[in-house]
Amino acid sequence: MFHKNKLIKFLTVAIAAVFFIGVGATAANASDRYYGGDYSKYQTNVFNNTQHDSFAIDQIGGDVNGYIYEDWTYSRHAQQAHNNGWRFHTYIWDQTGSNSWETQRMLNYFLPRLQQPKGAIVALDFEAGASWSVEGNTDAILTGMRQIRDSGYTPMLYSYRPYLLAHVDVNRILAEFPNSLWVAGYQNGLSVWPNYANFPSMNGVAIWQYSDYGGQQDLNVDLTGITRNGYGQQPQAQPKQQPANCPSNTPNTQPAQSNTSTYTVRYGDSWWSIANRHGMNMYTLAQINGRSINSMLYPGQTLRIRANTQTAQQSNNSGSTWRDSLGDTWHKENGTFTANTWLNLRWGARTTSARIALLNPGSEVKYDAWSSHNGYVWIRQPRNNGYGYVAVRNSATHQPFGSFK
Structure with missing residues (x-):
């Protein structure tokens, strides 16, 4: 994306512990994930490096401290995406900091110029220009996301984990707009498939930007089906399954232990939330499942749970x-x-x-x-x-x- 700090985002995955994928009750199954690229003036044409793309998210322009600019490739990318049969969405470079009025002015300019159906995604790209006030930054973002929602589109917030945690009250964002985050965290290597061992540990992530693929194209995976918004009445190609040689999402299996029961992972779960719910330590929970707390959890996965000593003794x-x-x-x-x-x-x-x-x-x-x-x-x-x-x-x-x- 425009002005993206690729080094910081790459380093993020090296230090992030993967406790969970924070998705909501409308999330797609793990086998129904969708893939696509995001584009700006730095990519003259849309690419199909992954050979399984079904959506594109393109920059229409942005606001840098009150200066509004347009991305001249937006219309071209929209047409190319439509020609490929992809769902088309938009992001806006949002360098308005804590200035809610400027955020509204920016959206008043760009929302009438969108080339996508109602319901499709409009993401605020908030990765530069934050003010010292976390509350002010959050207020401005929420003002923008409400305006996007009230205009009939799906609001999202794009950034990378360290920047969000330093400058935004993410819990306030997710309280009003659950599962609305689009987060960058680059994996090692140039595989076009996401390696979930590098997933950035944040709740509410609906889209993960997992690679910039050698600087040519940003690769994304839609974890919840959010990129289908606005295209529900149009026939879409079915998502392709990952090949056998791509990173596996299947947990290690071991014989069940006599003092354990099972638990099915739900949307938004994490190692620590499951462990606390059952009176366990998250390291112990991971260990009896033959895994570590850096391992990915996804909805529908079955975990072994040790007998709930805490609950039993509380009752007694x-x-x-x-x-x-x-x-x-x-x-x-x-x-x-x-x-x-x-x-x-x-x-x-x-x-x-x-x-x-x-x-x-x-x-x-x-x-x-x-x-x-x-x-x-x-x-x-x-x-x-x-x-x-x-x-x-x-x-x-x-x-x-x-x-x-």
């Missing part, structure tokens, strides 16, 4: 005290903790657990249980898709990291 103890799958004793208690220093909110009650967020002094955490183990007192914060954990006291020195109420 009237919900007041129980042991989790790691043997830690937890006590049921509701309250609010206020931090007096910088603290880590983690996915597990271990100092080695992955960090969700860095809490600043004065942050409040509502909790529903506490535990003392491994040198710290921990509290558990209920979240929409699992739990977060905070160490609130050093057990050895008795040093508190905040106060309770």
Whole structure:
């Protein structure tokens, strides 16, 4: 895409842990994924490098700090895509930062110039020009996505993971527009097929831009069927299956264990959300399935689940005290903790657990249980898709990291 920072996006896949593909209840089956390229003035003609493309997303132009420009190849690419029988969608370079008024002005200019049916995708390409205000950037993006929706099109937000996490409140975007992200994260090598071991770990991803294929063309996979929007009444070619030599999405299989049951992965699931739901540690969950937390999860996949020790012991103890799958004793208690220093909110009650967020002094955490183990007192914060954990006291020195109420 225009002004794309390819190095950063390539490095993203080297450090991203693949916890999940965040798709919604309307997602297509894994075998029904669609493939296509995205284009701008840097590609004079549309390509068909993958030989199985069914859609194209083209830049119509954009706004750079109040300067609106048009991409002169837009009409040509639209015609070429239509000649190929592809579904055609549009993206707009959005360098308006937190200026909601400028975002509206940009869309007032471009929406009447679209060459696609109602319902098709209009994506805001937000990868440069963000302001210092995460709230302001998010407000401007939501203003634009609402205007796109109210104009009869499918809004999406394009960027790459580090930029989104640094400058946008992604949870607010997904709360109003579920499964609306188009995320870049480039895999190693030049295969035209996506390698899901390199999937960027973000929730709500509907389209993954997985390769720039040597700088010639950006390759994308539609994970949810979103590129069919606007073309539901027109006959479309059936998606082709991946050949036997492409990266496999099939999990390793091992004989079932006597102390396990099974769980079918649902849209939006992740290793940590499934593990927390069943009172397990996500590393243990991955291990008993012969995999790692960097392995891809996709809807319909069957996992082995260890017996839910947490749930069973909660029931036996009237919900007041129980042991989790790691043997830690937890006590049921509701309250609010206020931090007096910088603290880590983690996915597990271990100092080695992955960090969700860095809490600043004065942050409040509502909790529903506490535990003392491994040198710290921990509290558990209920979240929409699992739990977060905070160490609130050093057990050895008795040093508190905040106060309770």
